[in-house]
Amino acid sequence: MHEFTLATALVDQLLRIAAEHGATGVTRVEVRCGVLQQVEPESLRFAFDALVRETVARGAELRIVPEPVAARCRACGRGFAPRIDDYVCPDCGRADTEVTAGRDVVLQSVELLRADGTAP
Amino acid sequence: MNAMKINVVESVLKANDAVAAENRRRMTAAGVLAVNVMSAPGSGKTLLLERTIPRLSPERCAVLVGDLQTTRDAERLGGATPLVTQINTGTGCHLTAPQVTAGLDSLALDGVRYLFIENVGNMVCPAGFDLGEHRRVALLSVTEGDDKVAKYPTLFQVADAVLLTKVDLLGVLDGYRRERVYEDISRINSRAAVFEVAARTGQGLDPWLAWLRAQRGA
Numbered sequence: 573m574h575e576f577t578l579a580t581a582l583v584d585q586l587l588r589i590a591a592e593h594g595a596t597g598v599t600r601v602e603v604r605c606g607v608l609q610q611v612e613p614e615s616l617r618f619a620f621d622a623l624v625r626e627t628v629a630r631g632a633e634l635r636i637v638p639e640p641v642a643a644r645c646r647a648c649g650r651g652f653a654p655r656i657d658d659y660v661c662p663d664c665g666r667a668d669t670e671v672t673a674g675r676d677v678v679l680q681s682v683e684l685l686r687a688d689g690t691a692p
Numbered sequence: 693m694n695a696m697k698i699n700v701v702e703s704v705l706k707a708n709d710a711v712a713a714e715n716r717r718r719m720t721a722a723g724v725l726a727v728n729v730m731s732a733p734g735s736g737k738t739l740l741l742e743r744t745i746p747r748l749s750p751e752r753c754a755v756l757v758g759d760l761q762t763t764r765d766a767e768r769l770g771g772a773t774p775l776v777t778q779i780n781t782g783t784g785c786h787l788t789a790p791q792v793t794a795g796l797d798s799l800a801l802d803g804v805r806y807l808f809i810e811n812v813g814n815m816v817c818p819a820g821f822d823l824g825e826h827r828r829v830a831l832l833s834v835t836e837g838d839d840k841v842a843k844y845p846t847l848f849q850v851a852d853a854v855l856l857t858k859v860d861l862l863g864v865l866d867g868y869r870r871e872r873v874y875e876d877i878s879r880i881n882s883r884a885a886v887f888e889v890a891a892r893t894g895q896g897l898d899p900w901l902a903w904l905r906a907q908r909g910a
Contacts, residue, residue, distance in 0.1 A: 574786055574817035582704045589700060599695040603704065608846050609820045646883070657845040658879050667882040671849070675820070677704040683695040 575611055578677055579619035583629070585679050590628050597685035598629035606639045606674040607656060641674030708821060711789035715796065715824025719807060724754075725908045726807045728823055730847060731831035732840075733813025736857040738765045739891040740831065741808050745772040747901050748806055756795035757810040758787040765810065775799050786817035789824055805908065815844040827907055830884075833858040838869045841876035848877060853885040853903060860890035
């Protein structure tokens with residue numbers, strides 16, 4: 573249930589951005605989730621919905637886009653897309669791998685509303 | 693009604709990672725090697741530390757230990773070093789960098805050379821959160837079965853060292869295939885140092901201690 577930790581940080585960010593723009597509503601939030609964070613989308617959505625319930629972002633749609641793993645072989649420098657359970661370099665056969673993508677959770681975009689229904 | 697889309701592109705983990713970076717800077721400045729110890733509940737993290745600390749020198753070791761509830765691990769580890777702080781996470785299934793900051797505030801780090809951060813027992817969530825450690829260590833007890841590296845690859849992918857624990861029990865485990873663990877590690881993280889230990893008997897502790905000492909020099 574690290575989804576709750578992630579949702580808490582996400583909602584903090586979201587509410588800060590909404591306040592900065594004077595928004596009175598949030599229609600949509602898009603997050604990119606690295607697959608190595610092993611986020612269970614339903615758990616993240618459940619936590620998100622619970623956390624925004626009493627806020628300006630109540631009812632916002634949370635869109636979760638998975639980000640695949642990308643890696644670079646430390647031995648030969650080859651970049652490749654490993655499976656989550658197989659990091660063997662297709663060139664040199666070593667599994668000494670630096671993960672370059674797929675570990676982060678990124679707030680990509682938000683869609684905001686103002687009191688009169690116009691965009692801020 | 694028109695909504696305005698704002699592109700943000702900001703890491704949700706940024707707040708945690710900033711605190712983690714500060715923890716790391718603080719411990720590096722204090723000459724402390726911080727080791728994040730992760731595994732499932734019951735893999736032997738606490739006993740390993742109870743046996744490791746006296747061998748390294750008790751006054752040079754400190755421990756932050758995370759559990760949902762109880763101070764039982766801190767009480768056990770208190771027999772090995774007085775510098776122990778229990779972090780109760782309540783419902784949290786992993787430690788976060790700010791919890792480690794609070795733990796550091798509670799410890800006198802003068803003279804400490806090794807800080808062990810015993811994470812909450814869990815093979816999934818701790819792997820995703822930087823605490824500010826210098827090294828990550830994953831434990832896997834033989835009683836958990838020989839298939840767990842493949843089932844929980846992310847934990848082992850981030851590990852600098854993997855300890856196969858409770859190897860004194862191998863004789864009573866029918867059908868356990870040790871080579872399967874090694875095969876899986878070689879496919880997921882061939883850089884990890886692998887040690888076989890039995891903290892109860894002391895078997896295999898020397899190479900692990902040598903590795904720890906070497907990390908301070910590295």
